[in-house]
Amino acid sequence: MIQAFxxxxxxxxxxxxxDQVVKLTAQLNSALGYYxxxxxxxxxxDLTGSEQFLMLSNKTSTIVTAQALIxxxxxxxxxxxxxxxxxxxxxxxxxxxxxxxxxxxxxxNFFRKRRILRTRVRTENSQ
Amino acid sequence: xxxxxxxxxxxxxxxFLSIYVAIAFYATTPKPNQPFIGFGVYSQKGxxxxxEPNSIVNINQTLDWMFNITNxxxxxxxxxxxxxxxxxxxxxxxxxxxxxxxVLTNSTLFVPNQNSSLVSFNWTITAVTSSGLTLDVNxxxxxxxLANPTGYLYxxxxxxxxxxxxxxEFQYYSWLxxxxxxxx
Numbered sequence: 001m002i003q004a005f006x007x008x009x010x011x012x013x014x015x016x017x018x019d020q021v022v023k024l025t026a027q028l029n030s031a032l033g034y035y036x037x038x039x040x041x042x043x044x045x046d047l048t049g050s051e052q053f054l055m056l057s058n059k060t061s062t063i064v065t066a067q068a069l070i071x072x073x074x075x076x077x078x079x080x081x082x083x084x085x086x087x088x089x090x091x092x093x094x095x096x097x098x099x100x101x102x103x104x105x106x107x108x109n110f111f112r113k114r115r116i117l118r119t120r121v122r123t124e125n126s127q
Numbered sequence: 128x129x130x131x132x133x134x135x136x137x138x139x140x141x142x143f144l145s146i147y148v149a150i151a152f153y154a155t156t157p158k159p160n161q162p163f164i165g166f167g168v169y170s171q172k173g174x175x176x177x178x179e180p181n182s183i184v185n186i187n188q189t190l191d192w193m194f195n196i197t198n199x200x201x202x203x204x205x206x207x208x209x210x211x212x213x214x215x216x217x218x219x220x221x222x223x224x225x226x227x228x229x230v231l232t233n234s235t236l237f238v239p240n241q242n243s244s245l246v247s248f249n250w251t252i253t254a255v256t257s258s259g260l261t262l263d264v265n266x267x268x269x270x271x272x273l274a275n276p277t278g279y280l281y282x283x284x285x286x287x288x289x290x291x292x293x294x295x296e297f298q299y300y301s302w303l304x305x306x307x308x309x310x311x
Binding site for chain 1: 132135136139140141142143144146147148150151154155157201202203205235236237238239240241242290292295
């Protein structure tokens with residue numbers, strides 16, 4: 001159960017979606033409930049019942065651990081993609097900004113040329 | 128001329144890159160926050176200054192209390208609430224160490240981050256003897272060897288412990304107390 005808890009905690013640290021982590025925590029609480037019942041039954045001398053609840057607790061913990069590991073991988077991938085997206089955007093934005101500043105003086109020329117071209121086309125059409 | 132333009136482009140590119148990379152780093156880095164975990168005890172009748180409204184508990188009177196544990200630690204926490212019975216002679220826990228009294232009850236649960244969880248604490252005093260109190264807490268019968276002369280107050284100490292994964296054990300975090308008198 002502690003292993004399952006540590007896996008959920010790591011998924012949380014990596015930024016796994018909160019609703020998914022809350023679900024896993026609820027399952028952890030179920031595993032803890034089964035474990036406590038097993039201890040109570042054992043104290044009362046019901047060893048068979050205790051063993052069944054202990055197995056149920058272990059099974060739930062194993063499921064939680066597996067799901068937490070999947071969440072960890074997803075969270076890591078999401079984080080890596082987010083970083084990749086952010087830094088790629090930064091590089092593209094830097095290229096565009098550098099080109100904009102470098103070619104800034106040509107922008108008025110560009111618009112002037114377009115205006116002249118449009119005027120010429122209109123004149124030719126009217127003739 | 129082209130080489131000169133390429134040089135200027137490179138300088139401008141590096142200049143803008145440093146700005147945009149700083150923005151990207153800020154956007155993708157988790158923001159720092161102050162982690163904390165806290166708990167409170169609530170009663171349907173309300174608790175005045177952490178005492179029942181009349182602070183007198185009758186024999187066989189059941190009090191339904193509820194703990195609310197709030198987790199803002201940044202990750203799921205495994206917590207333990209330890210209850211101990213004391214009186215005005217016993218020393219209370221402090222900010223760094225728990226009370227040196229026998230443990231009465233012990234509840235454990237997992238609390239998700241940015242969430243609150245409730246734990247019930249339903250208790251009844253079933254008998255008062257010269258050697259102490261007999262209580263029923265959450266359906267379990269318990270005996271306390273803490274005896275008090277008539278008219279003297281008892282108090283419950285509730286301690287919040289959190290599980291430290293690296294040490295593999297619960298660590299004491301904080302505490303609160305509720306005073307009460309027993310109507311014999």
